[in-house]
Amino acid sequence: MTQTAAQPISGLPQARERVFSGIQPSGASHLGNYLGAQANYVAMQAEYDAIYAIVDYHALTTVHDGEELRRLTHEMVLDLLAVGLDPDRCALIRQSDMPEHAELCWVLNTVVPVSWLERTPTYKEKRQQGVDNSMGLLDYPVLQAADIVIYKATRVPVGKDQAAHLELSREIVRAFNRRYGSVFPEPQAVYTESPVVLGIDGATKMSKSAGNTIPIFAEPDEIRRLVMSMVTDPLRIKRTDPGRPEVCNVCGNLHRFFGGDYLQIQDGERTARTGCVETKQLLADRIIAFFEPMRERRAELAATPGIVEEVLAAGAAKVRPLLVETMREVHDAVGIGTR
Ligand code: TRP
Numbered sequence: 001m002t003q004t005a006a007q008p009i010s011g012l013p014q015a016r017e018r019v020f021s022g023i024q025p026s027g028a029s030h031l032g033n034y035l036g037a038q039a040n041y042v043a044m045q046a047e048y049d050a051i052y053a054i055v056d057y058h059a060l061t062t063v064h065d066g067e068e069l070r071r072l073t074h075e076m077v078l079d080l081l082a083v084g085l086d087p088d089r090c091a092l093i094r095q096s097d098m099p100e101h102a103e104l105c106w107v108l109n110t111v112v113p114v115s116w117l118e119r120t121p122t123y124k125e126k127r128q129q130g131v132d133n134s135m136g137l138l139d140y141p142v143l144q145a146a147d148i149v150i151y152k153a154t155r156v157p158v159g160k161d162q163a164a165h166l167e168l169s170r171e172i173v174r175a176f177n178r179r180y181g182s183v184f185p186e187p188q189a190v191y192t193e194s195p196v197v198l199g200i201d202g203a204t205k206m207s208k209s210a211g212n213t214i215p216i217f218a219e220p221d222e223i224r225r226l227v228m229s230m231v232t233d234p235l236r237i238k239r240t241d242p243g244r245p246e247v248c249n250v251c252g253n254l255h256r257f258f259g260g261d262y263l264q265i266q267d268g269e270r271t272a273r274t275g276c277v278e279t280k281q282l283l284a285d286r287i288i289a290f291f292e293p294m295r296e297r298r299a300e301l302a303a304t305p306g307i308v309e310e311v312l313a314a315g316a317a318k319v320r321p322l323l324v325e326t327m328r329e330v331h332d333a334v335g336i337g338t339r
Helices: 031-047 066-083 100-109 114-118 121-128 135-149 160-180 220-228 249-257 262-270 276-302 307-334
Strands: 018-023 049-054 091-094 155-157 188-190
Touching (some): 018 135, 066 091, 066 276, 100 135, 100 307, 135 160, 220 276, 249 276
Parallel strands (some): 018 155, 049 091
């Protein structure tokens, strides 16, 4: 069997490569989410045939309250629209509106050795954090592979933490194609300029579970309070001590994304011309100004009844033909269903 090229989403030019990414509905979007992945989602919708899914099936591995999951999913759609995803240029979907993702996951399960999943780093980490050792948790990366390949997407914008999952997706594709012929293309991860953003502690990755985030839609006062509490160079004790931008999350990293003068800012810190407090004040001002229009947009969207379901229904309608076609090929290749 030969691999058929992915069909374009109707209305979009044919030659564009397809992009897919999944987003966990895991609570308020923060600077790490934005700089690590969301900024790329927005940038890529212009050049690619992009599909973005809120992965509520995946979230079932950790969110065990139905009302809460529904709320988180709704909020994440608002966040993504507010940061600039445009439903006219991309498809924004809810994973569970497409039960075929779960069906394809099952088919892929039959080619994936359990040992591949047991040695996945994220699985081991989540076990250590005390997440229930469910079949769903173990199988998580296979559902992720299904999400991507059901649309034959070849580019996957994600944070660096997803590198192992993407490698696994590629291995799963190879295992399937070896057994059944070349049905799926191998997807490739695409990282942002800042794939890892450190948290307020300046030491560990910004994440909700670590409790060190700066939520991008928080009130300006709250953003300022959090930025002012950020750890800078721990060896810069006195105002007159020179700082080290290489180890400082504020001047060495975050300022790079909020103003073109970051080299001067770094120089100011290195020579002790400026102090951490003023540099943090400036960063807080810039972060607040940068996200202000998005915060306003989000408030407008949140006040528009039915907007979320409308966007999701439009997204589902756009991508459904693609997935139906892939599942027909899969059924045909593995020998299930009628021809
Ligand atoms: N595992 C991803 C995360 O936690 C979410 C995800 C699910 C995903 N399916 C995907 C990402 C497919 C990229 C492609 O961020």
